[in-house]
Amino acid sequence: MNITNSLKTILEEIPSHVTLVAVSKTKPNEAIEEAYASGHLDFGENKVQELTQKAESLPKNIRWHMIGHLQRNKVKYIAPFVHLIHGVDTFKLLKEIEKQGRKEDRKINCLLQMHIAEEDSKFGLDEAELMELVHDEQFKSMEYVNVLGLMGMATFTENEEQIIREFKSLKSYFDRLKVDKELPTHCKMEILSMGMSGDYQLAIQEGSTMIRIGSNIFGARK
DSSP states (O other), X not given: OOHHHHHHHHHHHSOXXXXXXXXXXTOOHHHHHHHHHTTOOEEXXXXXXXXXXXXXXXXXXXXXXXXXXXXXXXXXXXXXXXXXXXEEOSHHHHHHHHXXXXXXXXXXXXXXXXXXXXXXXXXXXXXXXXXXXXXXXXXHTOSXXXXXXXXXXXXXXXXXXXXXXXXXXXXXXXXXXXXXTTSOTTEEXXXXXXXXXXXXXXXXXXXXXXXEESHHHHOOOX
């Protein structure tokens, strides 16, 4: 599979305001280097160990996205360099990111993950938890996290109506927070991360500004 051509094809197809995160999990450094050589800088990994190893050995201006489920005890390993943590699914995790950001004297960019799918296996906040978090006094006093938006994954199904319904629900939370005058300055609704290889066209149609694509760029994972 020609990675450069695949990347170019997708980038030509999507609107300029949508950021493409090339999901490089399980892929060798050579594949990432090929995509990087074409000018691409945003790469997504879902395991902390793999992410830190790749960040150590690959160009330092790569923007690394932690897209997988993140355990609190692993935050310290990526805090010094991660560009964006996509899956903040509990207040406890956000508190740990704040703590590690303070240690590094570095503001860490995050997205709050919403549970929008009808599958139990997906992580994320529900509407009540989201509203409670963003209006909590402890959240308002945080200094080392930047919450830049929301992330969510639709159900893995061929039912497009269901996928659209789930994306619409995420967009409605995003729009609601966008006009919320009580949010602190470190909570801005700039990024709506939804859409993967199988459903990114629908996600963009429903307002996504960031998509995560792996197999359409690098080929199927072994």
